[in-house]
Amino acid sequence: MPAAGRHHRGHIVSAGQTLDPNVPGIGLTGCGIISQCLLEGAELAGIPIRAVCDVDREKAARAAQRVGARVRETYEELLADPDIQAVIIALPNDAHYFAALQALDAGKHVFCEKPLTTSAAQSLEVARRAEASGLVFQMGYMKRFNPAFSAVKQRLHQIAPVTTASFRLTVSGDPVLEGPGREPSSWHADIKRAGGGFLVHSGSHLLDLMMFYFGLPEAVWGSLRRDASGNEYTNSFMFRFPDGLYVSLQMVQTRARGLGYAGSTWEEIVEVNGVNGRLAARGADWMGKIPPRATFHPADGEGPRELFTFWESQWAEEMKAFVTGIAEGRCLGSTAADGYRVDYVLEQLKRLENESGALELRYEL
Structure with a gap:
């Protein structure tokens, strides 16, 4: 792998x-x-x-x-x-x-x-x-450099073996649930130019995190729904990994307001359960301006430990990784190969709008 x-x-x-x-x-x-x-x-x-x-x-x-x-x-x-x-x-x-x-x-x-x-x-x-x-x-x-999501990665060995994991994102917005399409306000809202909608813009980050934590999934099944403009506003998938681990990914755009611990328009939750503990990370905005949270529930019975509750720039960290990587002659973040693997999986997920059953994932790199 x-x-x-x-x-x-x-x-x-x-x-x-x-x-x-x-x-x-x-x-x-x-x-x-x-x-x-x-x-x-x-x-x-x-x-x-x-x-x-x-x-x-x-x-x-x-x-x-x-x-x-x-x-x-x-x-x-x-x-x-x-x-x-x-x-x-x-x-x-x-x-x-x-x-x-x-x-x-x-x-x-x-x-x-x-x-x-x-x-x-x-x-x-x-x-x-x-x-x-x-x-x-x-x-x-940049989510690899978000302090809360990074804290989960760094402590996975402490809860091993991992038994289940979930990635969930809920975003307040105004999706066109039914009816005629809308004219895109920018290239970002143009499904063809962007290569997709919510699934590509936000789901790609969660897929990269998933692969960062657990490696490459070997199969996936689930469903997605598009609005009239083609935006994938509701997505629910289950991934199977070679070691038998199953990981879920759920994403939804909703008109609900006041989401998450910050009462914002963004609620992003990663939860990983293992035989020896549980890790959870929460984000409240895609830009990382609101301090994220990470919690460790160890097996020693001492109760949950807050790992991270303050702000640190994920953007500064990824820029520093880029420059440091050039000096060291190696990539310290997501590589181009990682980028291909995310894009390949995204392409397969789009097939689940019309197909049922598991899709086997066969990477070429």
């Missing part, structure tokens, strides 16, 4: 502390909403961004001013900049494929926002090219 990427906190400095002055020159392509999170992470980690580009010149100018970077007119110009050794791809999902291949062809290390591409076939091609290049290619699955 291919190994998941690993996060080694011991190699990473504290947020706000400047890294080695010989850090690679990093360029950013795409200055939309997600780039603001990544720029914040770079700022907190003391990582300079040297150049940015975007088809929207005003967005590029604002991003450049924020971090003191140069504006490049085109992506090709950014890649040709001799001061740039690594690029952050924060473009719409349907642009990831060509942007990633261009960066690899130019000999640049790559940080690519998720998903890797909008199809498993394209993701497999990029992953193979990334592995052959010898360059660091890290996916933007």
